[in-house]
Amino acid sequence: MMEGGEILSEFSGKFRKISVKLIVLFSILIIAAVATSSGLAFQSVEESVLESEIVDMTGVVTSKGNEIQILHNRASENLIFAVQNTIFVDYFELIDTRGGNIYDDENIIIFTLPQKILKDKLEKWMYNFQSQFFTAKTSIIDNTGQEHVKLIFQEIAPDEDLSSTKTDAPYFEASFEIEKDNVHLQFPYYSPEIERWVFAYTTPIVTTDNLQPAFLHFEMPVVLFQEMIDVNVGRMYVIDPNGFVIADSDTYIVASQNNDIPSNLDNFEPSQFFPSINTIYGSAEFSDLVQNMKTTTSGTGTYDKDGEKIFVSYEKLPTFEWILVYEKPYSLMLHGENSLNTLRAAMATVAAVISIGGLIAVVILSQRITGPINRLANECKNQNPANLKKVTVSTKDELSDVSTAINGMIDRVNKMEKQKEEFSSMITHELKTPLTPIIGWCQTLQNHKILGALNEKQSKAIDTILRNAKRLQMMISDVLDAQKLDMEKMRFDYKEFSVNEFLDYLHSNLQHVMKPKKIEYIYNVKGNLKIQSDKNRLEQVFNNLIFNAVDFVPDENGRIEVTAEDNGDAILFHVKDNGIGMPKDKQKDLFKKFYQVDTTHARKHGGTGLGLSVTKGIIEGLGGKISVESDKGKGADFQFTVPKNSKNRDRTKE
Amino acid sequence: MVKILGIDDNADITEMLDTVLNGSGHEFSFVNNGKDGLEKIKQNNFDIVLLDLSMPNFTGVDVVNELIEEGIINKQKIVLFTASSMTDTEIDQLIQKGAHSCIRKPIDIPDLLEKLTEIEKS
Numbered sequence: 001m002m003e004g005g006e007i008l009s010e011f012s013g014k015f016r017k018i019s020v021k022l023i024v025l026f027s028i029l030i031i032a033a034v035a036t037s038s039g040l041a042f043q044s045v046e047e048s049v050l051e052s053e054i055v056d057m058t059g060v061v062t063s064k065g066n067e068i069q070i071l072h073n074r075a076s077e078n079l080i081f082a083v084q085n086t087i088f089v090d091y092f093e094l095i096d097t098r099g100g101n102i103y104d105d106e107n108i109i110i111f112t113l114p115q116k117i118l119k120d121k122l123e124k125w126m127y128n129f130q131s132q133f134f135t136a137k138t139s140i141i142d143n144t145g146q147e148h149v150k151l152i153f154q155e156i157a158p159d160e161d162l163s164s165t166k167t168d169a170p171y172f173e174a175s176f177e178i179e180k181d182n183v184h185l186q187f188p189y190y191s192p193e194i195e196r197w198v199f200a201y202t203t204p205i206v207t208t209d210n211l212q213p214a215f216l217h218f219e220m221p222v223v224l225f226q227e228m229i230d231v232n233v234g235r236m237y238v239i240d241p242n243g244f245v246i247a248d249s250d251t252y253i254v255a256s257q258n259n260d261i262p263s264n265l266d267n268f269e270p271s272q273f274f275p276s277i278n279t280i281y282g283s284a285e286f287s288d289l290v291q292n293m294k295t296t297t298s299g300t301g302t303y304d305k306d307g308e309k310i311f312v313s314y315e316k317l318p319t320f321e322w323i324l325v326y327e328k329p330y331s332l333m334l335h336g337e338n339s340l341n342t343l344r345a346a347m348a349t350v351a352a353v354i355s356i357g358g359l360i361a362v363v364i365l366s367q368r369i370t371g372p373i374n375r376l377a378n379e380c381k382n383q384n385p386a387n388l389k390k391v392t393v394s395t396k397d398e399l400s401d402v403s404t405a406i407n408g409m410i411d412r413v414n415k416m417e418k419q420k421e422e423f424s425s426m427i428t429h430e431l432k433t434p435l436t437p438i439i440g441w442c443q444t445l446q447n448h449k450i451l452g453a454l455n456e457k458q459s460k461a462i463d464t465i466l467r468n469a470k471r472l473q474m475m476i477s478d479v480l481d482a483q484k485l486d487m488e489k490m491r492f493d494y495k496e497f498s499v500n501e502f503l504d505y506l507h508s509n510l511q512h513v514m515k516p517k518k519i520e521y522i523y524n525v526k527g528n529l530k531i532q533s534d535k536n537r538l539e540q541v542f543n544n545l546i547f548n549a550v551d552f553v554p555d556e557n558g559r560i561e562v563t564a565e566d567n568g569d570a571i572l573f574h575v576k577d578n579g580i581g582m583p584k585d586k587q588k589d590l591f592k593k594f595y596q597v598d599t600t601h602a603r604k605h606g607g608t609g610l611g612l613s614v615t616k617g618i619i620e621g622l623g624g625k626i627s628v629e630s631d632k633g634k635g636a637d638f639q640f641t642v643p644k645n646s647k648n649r650d651r652t653k654e
Numbered sequence: 655m656v657k658i659l660g661i662d663d664n665a666d667i668t669e670m671l672d673t674v675l676n677g678s679g680h681e682f683s684f685v686n687n688g689k690d691g692l693e694k695i696k697q698n699n700f701d702i703v704l705l706d707l708s709m710p711n712f713t714g715v716d717v718v719n720e721l722i723e724e725g726i727i728n729k730q731k732i733v734l735f736t737a738s739s740m741t742d743t744e745i746d747q748l749i750q751k752g753a754h755s756c757i758r759k760p761i762d763i764p765d766l767l768e769k770l771t772e773i774e775k776s
Contacts, residue, residue, distance in 0.1 A: 436666075436759045437666035443763035444763055
């Protein structure tokens with residue numbers, strides 16, 4: 001068993017490791033909050049109370065530390081301190097039994113009076129602990145697992161109805177409430193969650209990009225406040241905006257005791273549990289003072305109480321709109337150095353705890369919520385559509401459901417993509433097979449030596465069938481290739497060949513296309529050119545461009561010109577026609593998939609709209625570039641380069 | 655006369671080849687499955703074999719592999735037919751193993767005749 005102090009330091013150490021940044025942030029916020037809220041309050045008090053002394057804040061910190069140490073030393077061995085948050089759950093026993101515990105028949109701990117104080121102190125300590133380290137839930141449980149004290153931060157769903165008029169709203173039952181800047185402030189009610197009388201506020205969590213992903217619901221036990229305003233000299237009390245005294249150093253407010261549970265929460269009447277401000281002193285002078293308290297943020301004043309002048313200093317607290325009032329008869333002005341210390345400590349603690357607890361919760365919660373969402377969104381954004389990868393963001397909340405769902409979807413999409421691939425490879429095979437006898441028989445019939453000569457009409461009919469079958473074959477290849485290019489699966493077969501011979505071959509091979517339209521086909525190679533490239537793919541490029549040109553040249557005097565020349569590392573090819581051309585503004589989209597310059601053209605000439613996009617894909621795959629020069633009525637000049645060898649290709653690709 | 659064996663399960667294609675090849679001075683016969691094709695090849699009566707790669711049950715690839723295993727791959731020139739999406743690399747492997755060359759479907763008759771003449775000359 002460890003000593004309490006060791007446990008505490010080890011415990012805090014653990015926290016620090018986990019959230020060093022957090023603590024740095026805390027320190028800044030604590031300083032800021034303390035400086036603003038308490039500083040203002042004291043200014044007025046110091047002006048009036050001449051004997052006041054300024055206490056070094058380190059003194060407060062030391063005394064709080066001692067308090068915690070004492071609490072540990074006095075704790076029952078059967079009390080287990082439990083801290084739960086989203087990062088970890090940890091328990092440790094409070095050692096060293098001094099008073100012993102009383103258990104009821106069901107072996108559940110019953111607090112004796114000193115232990116009840118202990119419990120309240122623990123609660124207070126827990127509260128500080130929780131707001132400093134931002135634990136989502138902190139509780140004290142006994143050896144039977146029964147929870148005795150519990151503090152929680154709660155998130156409320158963004159779509160939850162927070163209007164107080166909605167009587168079944170979970171956090172707005174028996175309480176009275178005001179709304180200010182979208183923040184719902186609730187005044188004492190009995191929280192079934194904490195099983196204590198609490199104050200609460202509910203505020204939307206606003207992220208840096210102004211989104212409101214959730215609400216923070218924050219509850220604070222009344223008893224903490226009651227204890228904090230304990231003063232030796234004078235009187236301190238807290239008024240809520242409805243004019244009820246919710247804590248008072250002179251009278252222990254009923255509602256701060258946990259055994260005073262209202263029997264019927266539906267008819268909750270605050271006056272049953274909280275005295276009205278008029279019970280402090282019921283004079284017109286005092287009423288005026290209260291009016292001032294409600295309208296100004298801080299101030300001082302005096303009123304006459306049974307013949308004695310009472311000095312009053314008040315301060316409106318941030319967040320809850322409570323008015324903290326400290327009053328002292330003039331006769332006691334020179335007594336009670338401690339009172340101001342206590343006042344200062346109390347106000348500082350309250351202000352810090354409230355504002356920091358809230359602020360930190362907002363920061364952390366919004367981080368916790370937006371962090372994974374952002375990461376998830378980024379992972380989704382960076383996906384390669386051809387090959388979706390599973391997302392890796394996983395948290396313990398609804399977001400993990402989202403990423404599980406996304407992953408399921410990705411699985412299905414990938415499966416579908418594979419099926420699509422298999423299907424299209426199957427379908428292209430099935431489409432190509434019947435083309436063999438069609439094209440083959442046409443070519444056989446064209447060969448007079450095999451089945452005899454045909455008459456002119458028969459010969460023309462066979463030519464037409466063959467031309468169209470070839471076109472069909474090309475379109476099937478286009479579909480298959482477009483898909484290959486999409487998935488970057490097109491492979492190239494590099495071999496050296498002569499450009500001159502290649503264009504000779506093209507010329508003889510395209511005769512059957514040129515003949516019916518009587519197109520003048522000219523080709524010209526400057527010099528003897530050799531190239532190391534993919535011959536079949538290059539043939540496909542030329543076929544696409546030339547078939548395209550054939551469609552667009554006029555019915556008479558059509559002309560197609562193909563040239564090749566050395567261009568350093570690459571060979572520059574031109575495919576020119578004297579066809580209808582195309583307007584400049586249509587040219588940028590020309591190489592896009594399924595693009596037709598003129599949609600009426602598609603009906604007249606057919607085509608998948610894939611030819612030029614595949615052509616561009618192949619040329620770029622080979623390491624070259626393609627462009628077009630044209631204008632309406634001026635024909636088209638497609639020019640493209642193809643690197644002379646595959647080494648150049650790799651270089652251009654980079 | 656050059657003896658050519660066609661192995662293809664598509665009767666439209668074998669019939670066409672029958673007309674074309676027998677009509678252009680070759681002696682062509684055919685079978686419609688890989689098993690029969692393998693038996694015929696083993697009889698060693700042919701100069702050139704036109705082998706379709708994608709046939710049901712016993713494919714052209716199986717035929718080639720069987721011939722390799724029995725060490726008789728080089729006894730005749732084997733020209734492969736394919737309409738499938740086999741890659742050039744896969745086909746190159748078969749050629750390296752001993753097949754002569756490959757023609758992609760749809761078969762271009764002038765190309766085929768040219769190729770046969772080329773083989774006959776060599």
